[in-house]
Amino acid sequence: MADATAISEAEWQVMNVVWHDQPVEAQQVIDQLAAANNWSSATIKTMLHRLVKKQVLAFEQTGKRYLYRAAIGRSDCIRQASSSFLERVFGGAAAPALMHFVQTSALTADEVTELRRLLDRKEGKS
Amino acid sequence: MADATAISEAEWQVMNVVWHDQPVEAQQVIDQLAAANNWSSATIKTMLHRLVKKQVLAFEQTGKRYLYRAAIGRSDCIRQASSSFLERVFGGAAAPALMHFVQTSALTADEVTELRRLLDRKEGKS
DNA sequence: TGACTTCGTTTACAGATGTAATCTATCCTT
């Protein structure tokens, strides 16, 4: 099944930090995730390593340390994860998924407005 | 990480058949999935077995055969998978996820209308 | 009633994942 870029649960957490703070040193990732997840620093190092091997992360060496940065855009990964989720859980049907999220989420008035705007645009196009 | 009920990719396929045709015999599942996924019948039997062990599936024995039926509602699983997806990919923020899906999906006019209706209701409540 | 078929159970095995200890090379400090 392995899609081109399959990022696991734990790896997503690491990548989210990377995308946010890029470029980052391992230590920064550790600072942000170790305590929160009760992970040892070794665990995070392993994940960084695996992400590099999967070519989701790239790094540039400065002296002894590495500076990591994403090799794949966050939006690409989101696209891929979303479509895989959609396929798996909703058989690929976006509408039911949307309805589910609309009904089960707390949305601010602004968010509702924005969504409505996107829907309008959508309608115009069809 | 294993949430109460973690259903894997392949298992979702099986469950989708079960929820749809419930109660089902193994053979029915095999008929619907084996060819499409290029799975041997043994593979599907394994998945049924594992789902029973995970208590996602229940069965009732009639003679030699089993009649399987879901032990967990589809909507419960959807809720759980959706929230896990949301957490993992969007850090739990529903609005960005919704926007993503609205923008990247093809929606019929009816679906758009329905979504708008749900949003209206949402707004009324806040 | 014996042979064949079929269904569920067991066993198998490789790769992915979560989780981490250990090793090694290197940089900083005294």
Place this chain on the structure above:
DNA sequence: AAGGATAGATTACATCTGTAAACGAAGTCA
């Protein structure tokens, strides 16, 4: 320059997943 701290690499290991063959019991057909 020697010693300690540290970063990345290597090794470890249990569990989960995908995928399936093999096995044993039971129903079916001739």
